[in-house]
Structure formats: C-alpha cells, structure tokens
Amino acid sequence: MSANPRQEFFDTLAAGWEDRNSTPETRDRLPAVIRAFRLQPGIRVLDVGCGTGVLFPYLREAVGTAGQILALDSSAEMLKWAAAKTAARVVTLHAPAEAIPLMDGCLDAVVCFCAFPHFRDTAQVAREFHRLLRPGGSAVVARPGTRDEINAHHDRHTAIAGDHMACPVGMRTMFTAAGFTRAHPDGRPGRCLFRTEKGKR
Numbered sequence: 001m002s003a004n005p006r007q008e009f010f011d012t013l014a015a016g017w018e019d020r021n022s023t024p025e026t027r028d029r030l031p032a033v034i035r036a037f038r039l040q041p042g043i044r045v046l047d048v049g050c051g052t053g054v055l056f057p058y059l060r061e062a063v064g065t066a067g068q069i070l071a072l073d074s075s076a077e078m079l080k081w082a083a084a085k086t087a088a089r090v091v092t093l094h095a096p097a098e099a100i101p102l103m104d105g106c107l108d109a110v111v112c113f114c115a116f117p118h119f120r121d122t123a124q125v126a127r128e129f130h131r132l133l134r135p136g137g138s139a140v141v142a143r144p145g146t147r148d149e150i151n152a153h154h155d156r157h158t159a160i161a162g163d164h165m166a167c168p169v170g171m172r173t174m175f176t177a178a179g180f181t182r183a184h185p186d187g188r189p190g191r192c193l194f195r196t197e198k199g200k201r
Contacts, residue, residue: 030144034059039111041063050082171183171185
C-alpha cells in the first residue's frame, strides 16, 4: 500500500480528471466563483492544489497579461496535465501545500479550489497562506456545491474519506489563528466559499 494514498489517488486519476469532474453545470458556475475571489489585474496569485489546471484560463482572464500565475500541487501526474495548458502562461511547482517553496510576502493572493480538505494539515496550510501573502493580500478557499455535498462526495472514496470541509466557524477560527484579520464566508446556493485577508501593517 502507498505511504500516501491521497497522492496515489490523484496521480492515478489525473488523466481525464476534468472530463469526469468538471460537469457543464460546474463550468457554468466558475465565472461567478472566480469573480467572488476579487482578483485584480496585474497581481501575483498562487493556485494551491491546482490539479490539472481547471482554473488557469479564468485566473488569466482575471489578472490580465500583466499578472503572474503560479500553481502548486503535490501530484506530479496532475501537474503534467496542468503544464499542458501553456496558453495560460503559468509557473508550476511540485510541492506539498504545507511547505510551499516561495519567499515570505511574495504574493498578492492565494486561491485554493476543490483541494483544501485533502491537505494533511489544514492549519499549517493556512499559516503558509499567511506567510506568503503581502500585507493586505487575500486567501480564498472555494468549491462548487454545499459543504454537506462536498463531504458526502469525499466519503464515497476510500482514499479521501474523512477529507471534510470545515464549517464557517471552524474555517474562521483556523485562519484567525494563522494570523488573518478578516473572514468572509459565502455559502450561496451552488458554492462553498471562504475569503480572508491578511492585515495591513
């Protein structure tokens, strides 16, 4: 058995991932979800747990040609598919979200779409987000569907069973402990979104 069943799970399913998981309904929802990230043209943003890069074209549209997109995933197979999306001009990083190989304060925004519950130490990931952001920068955790739908979906797969999205209070507590000063949970129908900001000095 693999020492990291989650990584093996995602490596094995990387080929055809978007065809199986990005339904037309999900893709129809994505533009509104990305707008809720409040990304500005020209910023530097990191897509954590980027998978096969489903967000890349939407992120490129949001930050424009002057913006920079970096993307990180612990699955080498997922990154192979993500790297094929060359039109989005994204720098990819193969590393765990708990130890992101970037300098302190180097980012304007961090986004995490459909990945946060799968990290082994979500509190450490929140601390990494805070470390990487400049003062005033924002971090967003998002997923289509409600929290209950997400958790039930994960529990249907042995390798990721128990990878649950925390409730809004739990998310706020975790990110406040990591140093963030503002939290904006958004549980509108069809999505689960949590946006938070690093305080300005």
